Amino acid sequence: MKKYLLSFALAFMSLTAFAQADYEKIMKEKIAKTETCKTAEEFQTLANDFQRIGSKESTKWLPPYYAAFSQIQKGRLMMRNGDMSGLDETANLADKYLSSAQNLAGADNAEIHLLRKMAASLRMMVNPPQRYMTDGAKATEELGIAEKLDPSNPRIALIKAEDTYFTPEQYGGSKTKGMEMFKDAVAKFNTYKPKTALDPNWGKAEAEYFLNMPAK
Template identity: 30%
Template structure:
């Protein structure tokens, strides 16, 4: 009887370890596919994969984070505004679910700040005044939770760069933000192998572009 109990304990431990290993493997493969995706169908497929993972791992916020990110990326490719909003509704749904699991995660508040500009681009005149304060509030919260989150600085720099100078935007005002993002990316270390780590390459490209504009 004692031997049977010991075997059951070790069998349970092995199962738990395998489950964690399977989760890590599924997430790693899905994240790789996400950042290789280039078309809407590819993004939809990988978002569905993250949703399936989240349905199994109900206490993990990362699958929902990446599913939301995928739909935000879809919105940038979709030419029809009505469909853009539908995709962003889906992104918001996943993000809300992730927030319910981990409300004090900087990356989730950063992603919320990333989602708002996608909404604004659909109707800048009517949505800008309403959603810009919400975006800034989300990014402020992300920095409060993690002052070294480089994606927050990158997003603010990008918004500043593409904002008209009459409203306080432009290359000159964006440059120090890209510089700050560059410094944060250089020292940034993800919490885990699955944690968000994207943004450095595009920040490098945008930082260079702003520097070139300033030299003209």
């Protein structure tokens, strides 16, 4: 009987290890696509893919995190193209995924709070004068939480640099100061090590893009 139990246990361990390897392989492939998507439709497809992975891997926080990230990247692309009509829906979907991720990872995850900040910023951009005191305040609150939890996180430095760079000077922004902050973000990226191969590691190419822009 002990022999059969041992065989069963070994077989179960092998299947578990195989399933984990398969999960990591699929996740790595999908995460790599977050750097290559060019259209809102491609980001939506990617968000759907992560959502499906999350439905199978219901104890892991990274699939809903990346589903939210894909939605936010979709929204940022829409915003750059001048399409504000779908930002509310996109931000709401991102928040839905982030709630799932936070339920699994806990409330002290800086990466999740940073995406909550980014989702709130998207929502604010639909009507900045009307939403600055609500969604703008939410974005500031979430960024503050993220920075308190992980002050050396380069993605937090990147988003702060973007906010400073794109905010008009009359509202406290500065392109010059923003560029200095991008340098700080790149320096943090150069020493940053993600906890695992699947943990968030995006943003360095974006920071370097700003630093490599021709001087105006």
